[in-house]
Amino acid sequence: MTAPEAGVATTGHDDVVLRLTDVVKTFPGVRALDGVQLEVRAGEVHCLLGQNGAGKSTLIKVLSGVHRPDSGTVEWLGGPITFANPQAAMKAGIATIYQELDLVEDLSVAENVFLGHEPRRAGFVRRKYMAARTTEILDRLGHGEIPPRRAVHRLQAAGKQIVSMARALSHEARLLIMDEPSAVLAHDEVENLFRIIRELTAQGIAVVYISHRLEEIRTIGDRVTVLKDGRTTAADLPAAQTPTSELVSRMTGRSIEYVFPPRPDEPADRAELLAVEGLSRAGEFTDVSLSVAPGEIVGIAGLVGSGRSELLETIYGARRADAGTVTVAGRRLAGGDVGAAVRAGMGMAPEERKSQALLLGEPIYRNMTLSTFSQLARLGFTSSRREREAADRVAQSLDLRPGDVGRPVRTLSGGNQQKVVVGRWLLGDTRLLLLDEPTRGVDVGARAELYRVIRRLAADGVGVLLVSSEVPEVLGLADRVLVMREGRVIRTAPATELDEDTVLDLVMAGSLMEGAPV
Amino acid sequence: MTLSDGTGTAAAGLPAQSPPVDPAQTAAGHPRPDDLKGRRASRGGEAGESVKRNLVLVAVLVALIAIGAVTQPQLYSNSTWVWNNILSILQLASVIGVVTVGMTFVIIGGGIDLSVGAIVALAGVWATTVATQSYGAGGMVFTAITVAVAVGLINGLLISYGKLVPFIATLAMLVAARGLAAEISDKQTQMSESSLINGIAADKLLGIPLLVYILAVVAAVGWVLLNRTTFGRRTVAVGGNVEAARLAGINVKRHTMLLYGLSGLCCGIAAIMLTSQGTSAQAAMANLYELDAIAAAIIGGTLLSGGRGTIVGSLLGVIIFATITNLFAINGLSTEAQNMVKGGIIIAAVLVQQFRFKAVSQFLSRNKT
Numbered sequence: 001m002t003a004p005e006a007g008v009a010t011t012g013h014d015d016v017v018l019r020l021t022d023v024v025k026t027f028p029g030v031r032a033l034d035g036v037q038l039e040v041r042a043g044e045v046h047c048l049l050g051q052n053g054a055g056k057s058t059l060i061k062v063l064s065g066v067h068r069p070d071s072g073t074v075e076w077l078g079g080p081i082t083f084a085n086p087q088a089a090m091k092a093g094i095a096t097i098y099q100e101l102d103l104v105e106d107l108s109v110a111e112n113v114f115l116g117h118e119p120r121r122a123g124f125v126r127r128k129y130m131a132a133r134t135t136e137i138l139d140r141l142g143h144g145e146i147p148p149r150r151a152v153h154r155l156q157a158a159g160k161q162i163v164s165m166a167r168a169l170s171h172e173a174r175l176l177i178m179d180e181p182s183a184v185l186a187h188d189e190v191e192n193l194f195r196i197i198r199e200l201t202a203q204g205i206a207v208v209y210i211s212h213r214l215e216e217i218r219t220i221g222d223r224v225t226v227l228k229d230g231r232t233t234a235a236d237l238p239a240a241q242t243p244t245s246e247l248v249s250r251m252t253g254r255s256i257e258y259v260f261p262p263r264p265d266e267p268a269d270r271a272e273l274l275a276v277e278g279l280s281r282a283g284e285f286t287d288v289s290l291s292v293a294p295g296e297i298v299g300i301a302g303l304v305g306s307g308r309s310e311l312l313e314t315i316y317g318a319r320r321a322d323a324g325t326v327t328v329a330g331r332r333l334a335g336g337d338v339g340a341a342v343r344a345g346m347g348m349a350p351e352e353r354k355s356q357a358l359l360l361g362e363p364i365y366r367n368m369t370l371s372t373f374s375q376l377a378r379l380g381f382t383s384s385r386r387e388r389e390a391a392d393r394v395a396q397s398l399d400l401r402p403g404d405v406g407r408p409v410r411t412l413s414g415g416n417q418q419k420v421v422v423g424r425w426l427l428g429d430t431r432l433l434l435l436d437e438p439t440r441g442v443d444v445g446a447r448a449e450l451y452r453v454i455r456r457l458a459a460d461g462v463g464v465l466l467v468s469s470e471v472p473e474v475l476g477l478a479d480r481v482l483v484m485r486e487g488r489v490i491r492t493a494p495a496t497e498l499d500e501d502t503v504l505d506l507v508m509a510g511s512l513m514e515g516a517p518v
Numbered sequence: 519m520t521l522s523d524g525t526g527t528a529a530a531g532l533p534a535q536s537p538p539v540d541p542a543q544t545a546a547g548h549p550r551p552d553d554l555k556g557r558r559a560s561r562g563g564e565a566g567e568s569v570k571r572n573l574v575l576v577a578v579l580v581a582l583i584a585i586g587a588v589t590q591p592q593l594y595s596n597s598t599w600v601w602n603n604i605l606s607i608l609q610l611a612s613v614i615g616v617v618t619v620g621m622t623f624v625i626i627g628g629g630i631d632l633s634v635g636a637i638v639a640l641a642g643v644w645a646t647t648v649a650t651q652s653y654g655a656g657g658m659v660f661t662a663i664t665v666a667v668a669v670g671l672i673n674g675l676l677i678s679y680g681k682l683v684p685f686i687a688t689l690a691m692l693v694a695a696r697g698l699a700a701e702i703s704d705k706q707t708q709m710s711e712s713s714l715i716n717g718i719a720a721d722k723l724l725g726i727p728l729l730v731y732i733l734a735v736v737a738a739v740g741w742v743l744l745n746r747t748t749f750g751r752r753t754v755a756v757g758g759n760v761e762a763a764r765l766a767g768i769n770v771k772r773h774t775m776l777l778y779g780l781s782g783l784c785c786g787i788a789a790i791m792l793t794s795q796g797t798s799a800q801a802a803m804a805n806l807y808e809l810d811a812i813a814a815a816i817i818g819g820t821l822l823s824g825g826r827g828t829i830v831g832s833l834l835g836v837i838i839f840a841t842i843t844n845l846f847a848i849n850g851l852s853t854e855a856q857n858m859v860k861g862g863i864i865i866a867a868v869l870v871q872q873f874r875f876k877a878v879s880q881f882l883s884r885n886k887t
Contacts, residue, residue, distance in 0.1 A: 318765060342767030350765055357765065359758040361826060370755060371766040374748045381746055424766070 023072035050227035065089030095168030279324030299478030347425030365391035415446020620784030628757035628824030635807035636695035641789035642799030663786035670782020674775030758825025
């Protein structure tokens, strides 16, 4: 708590447009923001840095009026303010450009720019005027060549981003929040984005810029605020001069308890269970080779968008590879066939639990037996009794709470829902488990339990391939770690030879631009 | 500020909830009563929800019969007349009931089949051509069912492997199958010469029309299929969350195709029944059956977005519609007024469904925090 105070103390300029003091926001089981300090000046690019789960997204949502803080103050243009809803924030002059651009694909550029506040006369939209105003704004952004009447879906990602910014300007925004704007852009488009940001800041507009790419922050940013565990750990760092090591150290050493079970001895059995060779999918990942032995936990570390989840889904057959092979216990799998993967003994707990793994209204036991009910059935007739018994056993071994497997899975907490998904694969003859972000949205207690379950599975000889955005999780759980960046594996090493700083450095370091100060 | 208090303590209390403490309390302490409570709670869950919904439908049915008794007291003065009226209602429900069973599977599986009426007509016409009739009653039944299943499978093929939207694929099939039926029959009414076929609608067993037995058998098989077999489980999984089903290793495409094949099978059976009822078939028969079947399924509590529905509910939906028709007939009222009332009932049913769903989800989210 001393660091932020020091940061706030050094700045007292009157050109401060936004000041957050001790902002707290809690969700059931999670303290997402735990005393955030942030100060943004007019005309600056203020970068927000922090690991996944540090509270960046919650902070954006507080600023854009989606969430209201539980305590603490938000001062906007000199006065305290709370936004009742996103429209109120927009009206006050705070515009947010989310990573998934919220444009209506089938409407024209001009219609998107003025969505919800179309210029009207006698109830009719003034289309010509609207188009002219749009061109004006696009001109200001240096993109007057985008035709205002073109449907948005015909634009490239960069063009859509421009439209999003134009919408912000149409509201006379004084603060623009950009959530990983470069993630969707190609190399040269990023330069263009930076040029536009510089023009905006020259007009006195403040920008809050969120990115995982340190080099971008150095190029475009003025000051950096670092978040960790919902707290400001550093404010007012100069973006260009602060050494990478200092930034990284402010983000790491998270105080959230990662309670990992003790690491077992090196397993004797080193036969290959999963062998992936030269796997590629255009635009997602390139030439990935890896192997997993029985009883081994292999972790993949990388940022969102580094191709981790796509890789996992391709190995599982949910996506078809452009090139490369997947072999399980010596047998090559047909591409793009989940059924074949499951028959070969693979199981997956996908990234989006609710939308990809669960039937929320169905009872727990039916969710657990979703991939095994056919095996538990006789002559095509299912048996609720056998399924309940099987699910009961798994629920007990996973310490599922509540333990009644007849309840709808919807009533469970995130951690227990995840146990159901993992438990599903304990019922079959799963030899290889693919876990994509197994602890996302899971509270601290359930996390430790899941770690124990994963370790125990490995001890029983199951091979585990684990993807996580949380570096400590990968390091603490895995025997071997693969670091991915932009669809390529850039480093493979035993987990004991890596530390958090090294991995973060690898995944974040100059992904787009070279020649950064170290 | 109110939130911070509750959740603050929850967050602070988390470490205390960690595994070593809690399971000892729940598992070793008093396992029996806990388990019992759980069982009861689970029965009051999703399954209980559909039972409650069906009880509401039964109440509606009773109310409709009561209206009949009040408006036409003389009809209800004699037990034989009452019995006969019930039988005529069931007979009225039998053909559309069979179609609705298939439709229920398709909707629970996340689809829709707009071509059922057209398939019934095509199967009926094909079964009554001079050539088919020369093979006798067996040939006619075989033809009707083969044609209907084939058309259903084509629907399924287009939807699962051709990636057409079910609405579009079956709408196209509706037009095409009616066209083919008109072509085959040359727009003429084709009389059925088979006394065996014609007898299905005319004959009774133990005083109950054979058509009612057929509906009962189809519904019973449908119930078992949905609730007791892997096929039914796949149907609920595919309709409830297609991505989860796929990632659990279920062959979603093949299953989707089979669902439309099943709907076709029901249409084939219905075609025989309807042909028997009219002792003839024509291209225009079973008109708007798709709407009646969908409406009955929806009233019966089948979620139009898939993943939830019951055979009993759908059956009650069909019987409620038949009872309304009967109510209007015994009071000598016009079919126009009847259609307006049916429309109103569909809207009311969906509104009730939404409200209840909202209330339930609100209750659950309140319990969570």
